[in-house]
Amino acid sequence: MRRAAVVATVFTAGFAAVFAAIFSASCTTLAPLHAPDGRIITEAQTDHRLLRSRSVELHTARYTVHKTFPVLDAGIPSAPVINTRVEEAIRAAERDFLQAAAQAAQLELHAPWDFVVTWTLSEFTPQRFSALLEIYAYTGGAHGSTTLVPINVDIPSGTEILLSDLWKTSQGGVAAEPKTHAEPNARAEPNTRAESDWAGWNEWLRALSETARPLLAAELKRTSGASPDADWLEEGTLPAAANFRIFTLKGDTLIFRFAQYQVAPYSSGMPEITIPLEAVRQLARSRKTGAPQ
Template identity: 30%
Template sequence: MKKIYAKTIIVLSLLLCTSVLTAKGVSEASGKKVEDRGPSISYTSTAEVPFFEDEPKLNAIVLETLRNIQSGFDGIYTATTAEDMVGSPAARAFGLIINYDKVEKSDKYIGFIITADKYTGGAHGNTELVSINYDVKTKKIMSLQEALKPSSADWLNKLSEEAGKLLLKKVKSGTLISDEEWIKKGTAPAAENFKVFKIERDNVKIIFPQYQVAPYSSGMPEITIPLSFFK
C-alpha cells in the first residue's frame, strides 16, 4: 500500500538565536547606567508536520497554519525589551515546538491536529491546538457541521448538552478536576467551543483547550461521540 504522507521537519526562523536581549541596569554606587550581563533571552523554534504527496493544497494549508502560529509567537518574542528583563531572576528561554497527532485518512477526508507548545519563560508553557480536517473532494478544510452532516438544525444545542454530560461524568469518576459552572460555560452551544475536533472512523473526537472547561492542571480534556448521535 502506498504511503500517502511523510514527516517533514522544519526548522523555523530565529532558531537558536541566543542572548539577543540583555537587561540594562543602574549602578547604585555611581548612579550611572551600566550594562548588565545577566538575564538574557534565547529562542528556539522547530516543527514536525506531515507532507502529503498527492495533496498539494493540503500541504499549502498546513504551511500557512505554521506561518500563522510562528508569526504570533514571534510577536511575543520581539515585543520583549531589555527593560522587560530588568529584575528578571534568570534568562528567559522562549521555545516553540510544533507537532501533530495520528493522521486519520479515508477516501473522503484527511484529519489530524497540530499542537504548538509555547514557552515564554513563565511558570509553565501553553499549548495551542489547530484542527486540520480536509475534504479530499472539495480540497478545503471542513467545518464541524460539514464534517458531522447533522440531520437536525438543533445539532449544536444537542452537542453542547452531550459534551457537558460526558465531562461531568469524568468529574464524578475522578478522572477530571473541574466544576459544573466551568464546564457549562466551556460547552455552551457555540461553534467556537468545539473548534478542535477530528473524525475518527465512526466517531468525532473533541478536545477542549487549556482553561476552557477545567484548570491548567487538568490538561486538555477529550470526549468522543458517535457520528450516529447526530443523525
C-alpha cells in the same frame, strides 16, 4: 461534463489504489546547518510516500524552535490546500512568538523560550484528511500556552470540513457550499438559527452539547480525581459551534478537544472525548419528536 466526471472518478480510484499499495516507511535525517548568526538548524523527515512528517529545529541563545508537521505528497488531490493550511497556521503562531522574543531581547530578558509544534493523525483516506496541530509557546511566566488547530479536509474537493457539514450529512442532507481556494475564509460556521435558516442545526448543537457535557465531566474527574466546576463546564459546552470547533474525525466518530481554560483550569489540560455521530443524531431526533431518549 460526463467526460470530466469519468476522469475525476478514474483519478480518485487510481489514487485509492496507490494509497492502499504504498505506505512503506523510511527515515532520512539531514546534517545540521550552521547559520551565519550562530543559529543551528536541523531537519529530518519520516517518509511514508504519500504523507511525510517533517521536523525542523532552530536553536539560538534566546529560544528554541522545534516544529514537526505533516506534508502530503503533491500527487494527492488537494495536497497544496492541506499543506498550505498547515504552513499558514504554524507561520502565524511562530511570527507572534518571534516578535515577542525580539522584544524580550531589547529588554534584556533572556529566559530560555520555546516554540514547539507537534501533530497527531486521526484519519487519512482517499476521501478525507484529518489531523490536529498542537502549537506550544513558552515566553516566560509560570507556564506556556498551547493552541490546538484541527485540519479537516475533504480530499477530492479540497473543501474544509466544518461541523455543520457533519450535521447535514447525518441528517441525510448535502454538505455546505464549498469555499473557493482563492477565498480561504469564505466559509462561516453558523452558531444559531438566527444566522442560518438550516432547520435542525440548533437542535443538533444542543444534542451535541448534552452528549459532550457528561463525558467531559467523567474525563475531568478521571484525570484530576475531583468533580469539575459545574458552571465552568457548562459555559464551555454551551450549544454553540465555537465551543466544538476543535475536532478531528475517525470514521463515523468525532474526537473533540477543548482549549485551555475552556472547561476547566490550566492544570486540567485540554481534555479529549469521543462521540459517535449516530449518538448525536439520535438524541437530536428524539428531542425534535419528543420520543424517549
